[in-house]
Amino acid sequence: MKRSAIALLFLCSGGTLAAQPHWKLCHEDNEVYPWILKEREGLYATLARLTARRTQSEIELVGMPWKRCLAEMQAGTIDGVLGAGFLAERCKQGVYPGGACQPDPSLHLYYDRFMLYRAKQAHLHWDGQVLRDYRKPIAVQPGFVVARLLKQSGIPTDESDKSPYQILRKVSAGMVDGAILQAPAADPLLQEVTDFGSTIERDPIPFRVYPTWLMISHQRYRANATLVQALWQAMAQARDSGEYKAAKLALGYNEPD
Incomplete structure (x- = not known):
């Protein structure tokens, strides 16, 4: 421990x-x-x-x-x-x-602010109410509230990684359509990791703030x-x-x- x-x-x-x-x-x-x-x-x-x-x-x-x-x-x-x-x-x-x-x-x-980070080539769309046009799972950290919200909406999730870096690596590689992560943890990675910035975009509409x-x-x-x-x-x-x-x-x- x-x-x-x-x-x-x-x-x-x-x-x-x-x-x-x-x-x-x-x-x-x-x-x-x-x-x-x-x-x-x-x-x-x-x-x-x-x-x-x-x-x-x-x-x-x-x-x-x-x-x-x-x-x-x-x-x-x-x-x-x-x-x-x-x-x-x-x-x-x-x-x-x-x-x-x-x-x-x-x-x-x-207040925890969760944002959607999507692969630039994905068709994923978030209008602030409904997540649409996903073809692959959405990556989330295991046990988080957003994971439960996605499951309740019938959206497939990938909860196999707990590290924001590893999750964004999956988004960048096209293994998932996107990820929902805490903005303070994920935003710096988009700036610091060159290929993240070139392959991932953050949706401007928060997914959840609670x-x-x-x-x-x-x-x-x-x-x-x-x-x-x-x-x-x-x-x-x-x-x-x-x-x-x-x-x-x-x-x-x-x-x-």
Whole structure:
């Protein structure tokens, strides 16, 4: 199990950590700009650091495949999952802020923006409502909300890769008609990888824009709902703080929260 750098920082810091609440929170194990970065602090780590300060708690971040994050939360072996979009069936796996399977919009973490990236030779068309004229599957990362939306519409999907680079490589090679990916992760690849820029185009109409939340396991919520509520409130305050906005600016990330 991989731990993020910020988790190691909290675990190795001095003081009376044993007396502080401990939270083990999961995110996917890919590098995803600007949330999960290898060479510098990503925004998940920034949120964890600021939230830990506000709650006088220890927050440990662990990276796993997304589906495993959700399964481990359901089993109660981790306390929560960062960046979960809303699906009603996920309410069996954990608790959204607000409870009763009705997430509180004010306690969201950020808005996830998914765009369609299509092969230039493909006939794929997206009008903002319906995806038409696909002849090959649409590649998506496994376990993401957009994968479920495509399946519900009867659109064939390819969920065999979790890396945006590998997915766009398939689009470029014509193995799939297109891909639906998080814009902050995919857009830089179109600029950095020469053959991506020459073979792939991004549709200007977003496929989906939706809020994400910190979900907490049912086990941890039942153990101390008041403590969980305080964590959600503190993370929302961290999201709105000047220090967090400065961290976004330093990473060149200007999307609204």
